Amino acid sequence: xxxxxxxxxxxxxxxxNAGFEVFHTTSALSVLDRHASGDLLCLGGYRGEQLVGMLxxxxxxxxxxxxxxxxxxxxxxxxxxxIVMPTSPKQRKREKVNREFTNGVLDALGxxxxxTLCRFLGHPEYTDPRPYRWADLSVEPSFTYRLQIGxxxxxxxxxxxxxxxxREIRSGEDLDITIETEGLDGGETVFRETQARYAxxxxxxxxxxxxxxxxxxxxxxxxxxYVARDSDGEYLGxxxxxxSNDAAYYWLGGARTTHDGVSINSLLHWRIIRDVAExxxxxxxxxxxxxxxxxxxxxxxxxxxGADLTPSYVIESGGPAMDAAxxxxxxxxxxxxxxxx
Numbered sequence: 001x002x003x004x005x006x007x008x009x010x011x012x013x014x015x016x017n018a019g020f021e022v023f024h025t026t027s028a029l030s031v032l033d034r035h036a037s038g039d040l041l042c043l044g045g046y047r048g049e050q051l052v053g054m055l056x057x058x059x060x061x062x063x064x065x066x067x068x069x070x071x072x073x074x075x076x077x078x079x080x081x082x083i084v085m086p087t088s089p090k091q092r093k094r095e096k097v098n099r100e101f102t103n104g105v106l107d108a109l110g111x112x113x114x115x116t117l118c119r120f121l122g123h124p125e126y127t128d129p130r131p132y133r134w135a136d137l138s139v140e141p142s143f144t145y146r147l148q149i150g151x152x153x154x155x156x157x158x159x160x161x162x163x164x165x166x167r168e169i170r171s172g173e174d175l176d177i178t179i180e181t182e183g184l185d186g187g188e189t190v191f192r193e194t195q196a197r198y199a200x201x202x203x204x205x206x207x208x209x210x211x212x213x214x215x216x217x218x219x220x221x222x223x224x225x226y227v228a229r230d231s232d233g234e235y236l237g238x239x240x241x242x243x244s245n246d247a248a249y250y251w252l253g254g255a256r257t258t259h260d261g262v263s264i265n266s267l268l269h270w271r272i273i274r275d276v277a278e279x280x281x282x283x284x285x286x287x288x289x290x291x292x293x294x295x296x297x298x299x300x301x302x303x304x305x306g307a308d309l310t311p312s313y314v315i316e317s318g319g320p321a322m323d324a325a326x327x328x329x330x331x332x333x334x335x336x337x338x339x340x341x
Contacts, residue, residue: 011042015054018245019083020125024080032075038069045104054082055105057109058070058072067117076252078291086098137317142313145293149288160306161306172263194255215240225241237264237265244282245284247289248272250291269305276288290302
């Protein structure tokens, strides 16, 4: 298998119709390339002229070594990592393509070097990380909740929620609250309120407003800003949602707010879910990803939506150097898996 560097035009042409994350898109990668540390390297694996694997990696220097990350830390990107597109439905051939692509990109990246650290956060559609383990990298599961929407009606979806969540949503419908999609101005309000909430709790919030602004603007139809306001137009809460071809994602926002005893977050997420069921920005979207199911306290809330627990895999170098780097990586990437702060 040949491993080649791809420009963004070739990357855009090579993306499949499904099975990738919103941050795999060229518009999102371009924003990350402008704002994240390191240089974007897009690798493609070819069998003859057939593209069968893709991997975006950010490469940055650290002393005398290198750090390879997909996604880059501190940018609130929950998943990225490899995309594998075998052309055969046969399991043996699919495994062969995955194995050859993995070995090829690891060789191209020089991962075996003692001065190179790597950390890939695979996406849920990448279900076979075993070749990375066979290459002596660490592979650990991570989890998210994904709500299957498909052709289900809003009433059917609501009926699958917990009793307490259904009651809260119905109570919210009786209140004088409006939830509308807003543009960059609404996005900045969501960002500032979320940033302030982290500061109140003495926690670091990684993303900057120029980065979040560019994500909203450059992703265009793949982003929506939902804002809840009271009868006087006062801001109650908001969520920035992003969209791949398959799923809508809770991305930023969701600072805990109650109004007349009702959680604004529950109303916001219900509005996003209804829109996916009735008028998604991309017709092929059939799921809602609550982004993260790894924090016990937050899972008590997220599990109320009746979503499927969905695994993905964290692939990283081992050894003392990587152990020391993990803490710093997690600290700057902590906005992921935070909901209802």
